[in-house]
Amino acid sequence: MDYKKLGLGLGVFSIALGAVEVGAPRRLARFLGLDEEGTARRTIFAFGLREILAGGMLLRGPAVSTNVWNRVIGDAMDTGALLLAFGPSRKKGAMAGALAFVGGAAALDWYTARSLDRQTGRTFPVTKPNEQL
Numbered sequence: 001m002d003y004k005k006l007g008l009g010l011g012v013f014s015i016a017l018g019a020v021e022v023g024a025p026r027r028l029a030r031f032l033g034l035d036e037e038g039t040a041r042r043t044i045f046a047f048g049l050r051e052i053l054a055g056g057m058l059l060r061g062p063a064v065s066t067n068v069w070n071r072v073i074g075d076a077m078d079t080g081a082l083l084l085a086f087g088p089s090r091k092k093g094a095m096a097g098a099l100a101f102v103g104g105a106a107a108l109d110w111y112t113a114r115s116l117d118r119q120t121g122r123t124f125p126v127t128k129p130n131e132q133l
Contacts, residue, residue, distance in 0.1 A: 003115045004063040010112060011058025014051045021048025032098060033091030043081060050074055065116035072113055075106035
């Protein structure tokens with residue numbers, strides 16, 4: 001499998017997802033059963049900007065596993081935010097679907113990052129031999 005192409009595809013996906021989050025945060029908040037005017041809208045917007053940045057980094061260097069690991073970290077942030085918002089949500093089914101979506105993306109991101117690490121011989125975090133973290 002060509003993990004560089006997979007990384008490139010993740011970059012395009014990330015930019016598209018981020019554009020939706022930046023372009024329609026109120027609609028997404030409403031879909032998830034959250035407050036459309038408050039924290040949820042601002043959080044969705046900020047996470048969208050993060051997605052666009054992560055996608056841009058992947059388009060710039062799809063073969064660099066640290067760029068994909070950035071998506072994995074973002075997936076962890078998304079999961080945490082969704083779990084925090086699950087209680088106040090008025091649409092539990094939509095929230096469960098969003099968690100499943102993020103879980104699937106996280107699995108693909110993790111798989112791609114690990115595969116690129118193996119293919120390139122890099123490790124994350126990137127360290128030099130005998131260097132302490």
